[in-house]
Amino acid sequence: MTTASRIDSVFDLDGLLTAEERDWQMRARAFAQERILPVIDDDFENAHFRHELVGELGAAGFLGMQLHGYGCAGAGAVSYGLVCLELEAADSSWRTFVSVQGSLAMSAIAMYGSEQQKQAWLPRLATGDAIGCFALTEPQGGSDPAAMTTTARRDGDDWVLDGAKRWIGLASLADVAVVWARVADPAFGTGGRAVRGFLVPTTTPGFTATPITGKLSMRASVQCDVALDAVRVPADAMLPGATGLSGPFACLNEARYGIIWGAMGAARCCLEAALDRSTTRAVFGRPIGANQLTQAKLADMLVEVEKGILLALHLGRLKERGALTPEQISVGKLNSVREALEVAHQARTILAGDGITSAYPVMRHAANLESVRTYEGTDEIHQLILGRALTGISAF
Incomplete structure (x- = not known):
């Protein structure tokens, strides 16, 4: 078997x-x-x-x-x-x-x-x-998109975008960027400062995407700094159906839903590596899987993988019925990534010194999961979302 x-x-x-x-x-x-x-x-x-x-x-x-x-x-x-x-x-x-x-x-x-x-x-x-890419996060904004400083202003029939974005996946490879900016025009949002989305072809003059180097995580992927320097797009570049932060937040919830499942894939892979090693590596004359402490670790990892996938499945069925709430998505994202990291750390101990090498996928998954833990809402953001749901008090 x-x-x-x-x-x-x-x-x-x-x-x-x-x-x-x-x-x-x-x-x-x-x-x-x-x-x-x-x-x-x-x-x-x-x-x-x-x-x-x-x-x-x-x-x-x-x-x-x-x-x-x-x-x-x-x-x-x-x-x-x-x-x-x-x-x-x-x-x-x-x-x-x-x-x-x-x-x-x-x-x-x-x-x-x-x-x-x-x-x-x-x-x-x-x-x-x-x-495509999705340009929301800013260098100083991080978890606070309400502090967005990127702007779009009308100039004749065009929009002109100025600002900067950071950690934008695929931006240097993309053909089109969904750029979120504050619009200084009362006709396009309450108070004339509403956040709106724009479709910006990445060949547009003034759009520059620079890959971020020195990453120790997500190394097979591309994340970029994006500069918007008087980027001129036509009036019909605006996404007509999104006004305010509810637009990008709804998209983020779509991505968070995928993370709930995805992190459990990384966890399952780490469990498989640890289980295989526990039956093939012998210490003190017998497989390490014959030791009670190793079996306890394997059992705990299995329980977290099962729980995480069952939670993801439950949330998926809710989503298919149109009944999934943002708070439920926060439960899933917080749990899946946090537990996947713990599974990776436990698996590394079973692999011993070899676990830090590329002979096994565990350290690669652990490094990647640190990024997954941060993007689409940190642990702390999801804890605050759930705390607000429980108490009725916003602590942001």
Whole structure:
């Protein structure tokens, strides 16, 4: 019996899935094992983004797969979550790519764009012929997008954008950026300072994306600083359906939902590595898996992986019914990433010194999960969201 089948024999997830959901999961697992795993250690070491996989992800139907029409697959929320789980079991960078492309850039266009904007961009983004990014976070803003300083002002029939964004995934590779800015015009929001979204082709003069170097996490992915220096776009570049921070926040919740599943993929991979090592490494004349303390660690890791996936499945079923709340998403994001990191740390102890090498995926997952823990809302932000829901008092 393989390591994965031993885990599956304890946790029968298949019995809770439809045939279609299982098919999506198996397709994503095959993609991860055949196209990502053979190269990911080298890509992580060399900080290399493997651009040729983008079109393959599109051909597999994974980009914007939860959206309907415009070449998107129209898959259910659980199917999308399972794809996130399998991609992140290989590496967080590729689940992140699918999230940025599908849950942030494409969702923003699908939810808030005009019909012309949808027709222009969604089919190309779905196939991977074009790449999108989502420019919200600012160098000094971090977890406080309400402090946004990027502005958009009218100049004749055009909009002119000025400002800076940071940690923008895919920006240097993107063909279009969804840029959020404060609009200094009373006609476009209460008080004339409402946050609005703009579709900005990245070839527009004044748009500059610079990859951030020196990363010790998410090394097979690309995150950038973005400078907006008098970036001029036409009036119809504005997303007509989004006014205020509720627009970008709704997109962030789409991405957070994928993280709930994805982090459990990283955790499952770490558990598999630790379980395999526990039966093949012998110390004091017997496999380390024969020791009670090792078995206790394995049991605790399994429990957290099972709980996390069951929570993700529950939230997915709620999402499919249209009943998922932002607070419930915060529960899932907070729990999944926090517990995935703990699983990675426990797995590393079972792997002993070898656990810090690239012979095992655990340190790579642990490093990546530190980024996942930070983006789309830190632990503290989600704790404050839940604290407000429980007490009725905002402590932000």
